[in-house]
Amino acid sequence: MLTLDTIRTAPKALLHDHLDGGLRPATVIDLAREFGYDALPTTDVDDLTAWFRRGADRKSLELYLETFQHTFGVMQERDAIVRVAAECAEDLASDGVVYAEVRYAPELSTEHGLTLDEVVEANLEGFRIGMDRAAAAGNPIVMKMLVTAMRQAARSVEVAECAIRWRDAGVVGFDVAGPEPGYPPTRYIDAFDRIRREHFHITIHAGQTFGLPSIWEALQFAGAERLGHGVRIVDDITVQPDGSVHLGRLAAFVRDRRVPLEMCPTSNVHSGAAASVVEHPIELLRRLRFRVTVNTDNRLMSNVSMSSEMQALDEAFGIGLGEMEWLTINAMKSAFAPFDERLRLINEVIKPGYARLRDTAVRVAAPH
């Protein structure tokens, strides 16, 4: 079994993490005080931490999403967004994450008059500050932003255009998030068209709580390059009593085309999409060699980090360093950063990092 220390030291890449799902509880309280937000359920750090986690583990995506009103609630001013984004970069870097795409829906921070562009600018500025601090602390990280449109809102075209405007400043793609039933990907087709015509990137939350039709639409109508969660693709896979496996057309397409699955095991347990990590479809999909990646989703609400998710998988399935490296390279290959940047991280950071760890493990096991 891998120790948490080893897992933390290992380089990791993260493709699915929400800025408003990863605040430090103490920062939520600080920002509420600073900007006069008086709706927090408590101003005690421990109580608030417990409240967020209790609120998340209710086996329903809709209930899970309710807790976010207090995180984006305190992210209505430029300085607040800059601070949250900088701390996000620092927290990920100190956990051994070397590349992260963190997403945020700018429309959530417009209640006090910020524009979509001002929100994205503040988010990117925070990433820059956080990257500088992390590099100075000896944990360099590359931070990119995904711009999300909320399913319930009607601003997806505007948000997509905003994402495109910031593409050369650190935004690498566009996403749609929020409740799935009643909000299929085809509803946002104009926004996705806009993105594709500009040769920009699309990932969509699909197949998290809603099944195969959502995945089908995301891939074949909206042009998604990756699937946010995508867990329900298992509904198109049959495992026979003798252990042989049959893939339906959609599952075969996803595997053949190497469509990356941004899987978030603990978050799926909390939102009711999987019963437990041990029973999570990630194990079957990993064994069948789908392009599986491991992600945090919401570090605050689900009480996870990249390291704790890897540790949970190691405990449940004994993935070891070899599979951790495979999952990390999968993520890096699937990233929306330019090819040369991905290649540099794989060859100069990830592979040497795992080689060093394996070396150390061999020396510890055989001291002669």
Ligand SMILES: [Zn+2]
């Ligand atoms: Zn998500």
